[in-house]
Amino acid sequence: MADVGFPLPRTGFSGLNPLPCHASEAFMQIKAALCREFGRPLSIETLDLAPPGRGEVLVDVKACAICHSDISYADGDWGGTLPAVYGHEAAGVVSAVGPDVRTAKPGDHVVVTLIRSCGHCHYCVRHSLVMCEEVFPLDQKGPLTLSTGEACEQGLRTGAFAEKVVVHESQLAQIPEDIAFDVASLLACGVITGYGAVANTAKVAPGHAVAVIGCGGVGLNSIQGAALAGASPVIAIDLSPDKLAAAETFGATHGFSPADPDHAKEIRHLTQGRGVDFVFVTVGVEAALASAPRYITRNGAVIVVGMPPNGVRIPYDPGKLAAWNQKIIGSKMGETRIAHDIPILVEHYRKGRLKLDELVTARYRLEEINEAIAAVKQGRALRNVLVFD
Secondary structure (H helix, E strand, O other): OOOOOOOOOOOOOOOOOOOOOOOOOOOEEEEEEEEOOOOOOOEEEEEEEOOOOOOEEEEEEEEEEOOHHHHHHHOOOOOOOOOEEOOOEEEEEEEEEOOOOOOOOOOOEEEEOOOOOOOOOOOHHHOOHHHOOOOOHHHHOOOEEOOOOOEOEEHHHOOOOEOEEEEEHHHEEEOOOOOOHHHHHHHHOHHHHHHHHHHHHHOOOOOOOEEEEOOOHHHHHHHHHHHHHOOOOEEEEOOOHHHHHHHHHOOOOEEEOOOOOOHHHHHHHHOOOOOEEEEEEOOOOHHHHHHHHHHEEEEEEEEEOOOOOOOOOOOOOHHHHHHOOOEEEEOOHHHOOHHHHHHHHHHHHHOOOOOOHHHEEEEEOHHHHHHHHHHHHOOOOOEEEEEOO
């Protein structure tokens, strides 16, 4: 989500049957990074995790990347219920499954996403799994509780700043065992959101001119998605010279700072005076969202990927929008169908067409999560990743 980006046996794991735990009611104790107060450091605490129920899966988390959406929630930008455990870009190993699970088994290596879908509602049958309207048992009662018995919110339907998670089987995508967990975790949100906005929402084709505002983890994946699609030019826009340099390695043909008063003129020069076909706004920054329409051509589209804090409003000129046949389109989680899209991304990665290792800036232990978050806030990271074991 962006950075997208929108508005749970007591000791260890020794008492849990590694086979489907259909009847087990034993809670597990896990360590997790807990948000008790918006805008304050997270605390490492021991929580109780319920076993998987019908259609649910228990996953030992091996890596969880830190997304700006987690930070926005922890800062209170989007409201929400506290206490909560955030974290939604995870990868790990299936430990146990509940009744009627058909798509996962113990030992599977998986990516864990927040995309929870039933497969048969109004939106799912139209292949918009990210808009699924089903209310799952986990939506009604999360699997996490404090040691006092108080309910704890499973943030972003995942709660993966923790040693283990219980999620619905639809939230998992199996991955080959030779893919490292820290790299695989990026596929849960940052990659599918940025790449999917290009491939699924905009359906960028060879010859389209593309600009990407914001060259963090999501933006770089929009850039490499556009390059893979054959777009030209692929223009990166960011205030950070370091991020513009990174964008070039991910496939950007040109880079501009929005602080340069001539940059919009230069972008039009690159596009024969017309502007780009698509501009992807991958940061939830008001100024970026407001400036985006200036870059697009007639028939062009602004793709809104990054989510700003609640209350941000952007004016637009409806007369020009209609007269120039322009569009403003939202893209949630890259409109991803994880069972379809993640295997494609894995294949791109294995063949050297998709950069993932280069997205990982640093690795941290769970106990170092506040340091990892601070580095992200300071703009010193593409993706910081918590690693377990």
